[in-house]
Amino acid sequence: MDARFTRGKSPVLERALGRPRSELSLAAFALLFSELVQYCQRRVASVAELQARLARLGHHVGLRALDALVARERPGRRETKVLGVLLFVKGPLWRALFGREADKLEQANDDDRTFYVIEREPVVNTFVSVPRENSSLNCAAFAAGLLEAVLGAAGFPARVSAHWHKGTTLMIKFDEAVIARDKSL
Amino acid sequence: MSRQGGRGTESKKMNSELFTLTYGALVTQLCKDYENDEDVNKQLDKMGYNIGVRLIEDFLARSNVGRCHDFRETADVIAKIAFKMYLGITPSITNWSPGGDEFSLILENNPLVDFVELPDNHSTLIYSNLLCGVLRGALEMVQMAVDVKFVQDTLKGDSITEIRMKFIRRIEDNLPAGEE
Numbered sequence: 001m002d003a004r005f006t007r008g009k010s011p012v013l014e015r016a017l018g019r020p021r022s023e024l025s026l027a028a029f030a031l032l033f034s035e036l037v038q039y040c041q042r043r044v045a046s047v048a049e050l051q052a053r054l055a056r057l058g059h060h061v062g063l064r065a066l067d068a069l070v071a072r073e074r075p076g077r078r079e080t081k082v083l084g085v086l087l088f089v090k091g092p093l094w095r096a097l098f099g100r101e102a103d104k105l106e107q108a109n110d111d112d113r114t115f116y117v118i119e120r121e122p123v124v125n126t127f128v129s130v131p132r133e134n135s136s137l138n139c140a141a142f143a144a145g146l147l148e149a150v151l152g153a154a155g156f157p158a159r160v161s162a163h164w165h166k167g168t169t170l171m172i173k174f175d176e177a178v179i180a181r182d183k184s185l
Numbered sequence: 186m187s188r189q190g191g192r193g194t195e196s197k198k199m200n201s202e203l204f205t206l207t208y209g210a211l212v213t214q215l216c217k218d219y220e221n222d223e224d225v226n227k228q229l230d231k232m233g234y235n236i237g238v239r240l241i242e243d244f245l246a247r248s249n250v251g252r253c254h255d256f257r258e259t260a261d262v263i264a265k266i267a268f269k270m271y272l273g274i275t276p277s278i279t280n281w282s283p284g285g286d287e288f289s290l291i292l293e294n295n296p297l298v299d300f301v302e303l304p305d306n307h308s309t310l311i312y313s314n315l316l317c318g319v320l321r322g323a324l325e326m327v328q329m330a331v332d333v334k335f336v337q338d339t340l341k342g343d344s345i346t347e348i349r350m351k352f353i354r355r356i357e358d359n360l361p362a363g364e365e
Contacts, residue, residue, distance in 0.1 A: 012300055012301070012302055015300070022201045022272065022273035022274055022294075022296050023198040023199065023200065023201060023273050024198065024199065024201050024204055024271060024272050024273045024296060025197065025198060025199070025270055025271050025273075026197040026198065026199050027197075027240070027243050027271065028204060028271040028272060029199055029203065029204045029207070031236045031239060031240055031243075032204065032207060032208060032211070032236065032315075033207065034236075034239075035211075035232045035235055035236050036207065036211050038235070039211070039215075039232065043218070056214075057207070057210040057211070057214060058210075060206075060209070060210035060213060060214075061203070061206040061207055061209075061210050064206050064209070064300075065202065065203075065206055068202070096200060096202070097200065097202065097203045098199070098200075098203065099198070099199050099200060123199070
């Protein structure tokens with residue numbers, strides 16, 4: 001790490017991990033998110049790149065959200081099974097970040113590595129309308145990056161992508177090793 | 186596709202953590218994209234300006250406050266209504282200049298900087314500069330040109346965060362050329 005923190009122990013490290021103290025309005029987040037998307041849009045040349053950028057930002061968020069959340073919601077226990085971690089994602093994680101649980105959690109019929117988290121109206125897309133020429137853009141790519149980081153950090157590496165299907169579907173494809181390990185548990 | 190935001194006088198609330206983390210991701214990305222802190226500060230200010238320009242409409246629609254008659258009233262509205270509505274905090278107003286055109290907003294806790302530390306190589310970064318842009322943009326849309334800057338910042342070791350706002354002038358609506 002090339003950053004140095006030499007200012008001594010900061011008071012931030014002493015703070016308890018209690019519930020966040022303030023609630024803020026959805027409008028504030030929506031405005032910030034819109035600026036974020038516009039900023040990324042100015043610097044990329046294609047929809048795929050834009051989604052990749054959003055995913056990277058979501059990744060940054062997900063990594064940091066997991067630790068504090070696990071400490072609050074599941075103290076002393078780790079999720080070791082795929083189903084366990086998925087239910088954790090659908091319930092406590094989504095509730096803590098977005099204020100409500102994800103609508104549905106499904107498994108692909110033919111593939112035991114693939115799961116779907118389905119939301120009719122994701123919070124990040126609340127005030128987003130996509131113009132016709134970019135119709136494949138789904139700003140829930142941010143949520144996909146977030147989820148990928150959370151699963152990766154929890155020990156279940158996966159690829160997560162966002163799709164327009166029944167609203168917004170986040171498709172989670174776990175690595176082979178994860179499923180193999182889960183079968184042996 | 187019509188969107189009913191469920192707008193009434195109740196605004197939809199959300200947890201501040203996602204907001205804080207998203208802002209952090211944004212600032213980190215900016216630091217990677219731009220080489221120096223000055224550019225990042227400018228970019229944050231510009232983005233804040235864009236947000237402010239849109240935020241003021243949302244604010245006026247939801248809060249039903251009338252036109253402010255002077256800068257003091259403006260300060261009150263900003264601190265007690267606007268900040269509360271969007272960030273869930275109520276800063277206090279102090280340090281009025283003798284002419285009544287400058288004041289300070291003191292924020293005891295700033296949701297943008299929860300769990301944030303500035304590393305040494307970014308000591309000139311004004312992390313919450315977005316707020317300055319937002320205030321400037323929003324007030325410009327209601328015909329007030331102001332100068333907003335951070336005077337103290339908890340991230341840099343001060344005990345509180347202080348934003349100084351200075352009224353510069355009232356912006357007159359300019360009619361397009363040929364219209365008068």
